[in-house]
Amino acid sequence: MPNHGTANAILPGRRKQVEAGADYFLSKRTDVYLVVAYQRAAAGSVAALYPVGNAGGRNQTAVNLGLRHTF
Structure with a gap:
């Protein structure tokens, strides 16, 4: 899959990427x-x-x- 930059321009070169996420519920409808x-x-x-x-x-x-917060 190509690397797309601003205005959908294809950027040359390879990239390595890592992501991590966490979700903590403060109540039934509110979370951080x-x-x-x-x-x-x-x-x-x-x-x-x-x-x-x-x-x-x-x-x-x-x-x-x-x-x-969800309603």
Whole structure:
């Protein structure tokens, strides 16, 4: 599968990526979530996590932390 960047441009080079997430329920309808993603691009390429965009170098980390309440 190709690596797509901004405006659906195909980015050259290979990337390795790992993600982890956790969800903790505070009540029946409210929870806190955390997702962490890390990407490392091959030499000569840049990391590009969606929707963050291109990094200035080969490594990029994104952290999403949120509070969710359903009605």
